[in-house]
Amino acid sequence: MKSAQYNKKIIDDIEAVCKKRNVKLTNQRKIVLEIMLKSATAMSAYDLLDLLKEQEPQAKPPTIYRALEFLLEQGFIHKVESSNSYILCPHFSHPNHVSILFICDTCKQILEKHNNEIENHLELLAKQNQFTIKHSIIEIHGTCATCHNLNH
Ligand SMILES: [Zn+2]
Ligand SMILES: [Zn+2]
Structure with missing residues (x-):
């Protein structure tokens, strides 16, 4: 906490x-x-x-x-x-980041991560397609470590 x-x-x-x-x-x-x-x-x-x-x-x-x-x-x-919910962003001082959300479907906990390599790749992919990114959020569903351990 x-x-x-x-x-x-x-x-x-x-x-x-x-x-x-x-x-x-x-x-x-x-x-x-x-x-x-x-x-x-x-x-x-x-x-x-x-x-x-x-x-x-x-x-x-x-x-x-x-x-x-x-x-x-x-x-x-x-x-x-x-x-359809909202979370606080821990990287608010870098408004242009790609937000990678790991969403646990069991406990609903959401972990936000940041990765420069993924950001660069996305930027490149966008450029190759003449696309201008405004904001990007990648939502990934699965099981967090705590819930995973409880079930095994
Ligand atoms: Zn964020
Ligand atoms: Zn969980």
Whole structure:
């Protein structure tokens, strides 16, 4: 489990990035980030809304979608299309990275990895096809080490 201090540092780092980009990390957006930081797994918009309501009772679905849209745009979170959920990105200071997600179908834990070789290969492949990459997420499904060991 990540410590509260570690979480605070991430929020501080994200705030610094926002300041540099001249965008505002509103209180609601910050609460959404904090909820995601505390969660060990990916969360759906409705899971997030339920928890946001504990602190902001007036929050409605558009509130959460607007916050998520901002966080996605800024590259602080990723949307996991195959499970329709959201995770925090640990590489938010490098907005152009290829996000490689290892998704455990048993416990739903998602591990995000980063690999320069894969990035270079994708870039090359895109170039060969005159394709300009905007963002890329590779979603890989399987079993994490903990779940694998439990079953063997
Ligand atoms: Zn990422
Ligand atoms: Zn697992």
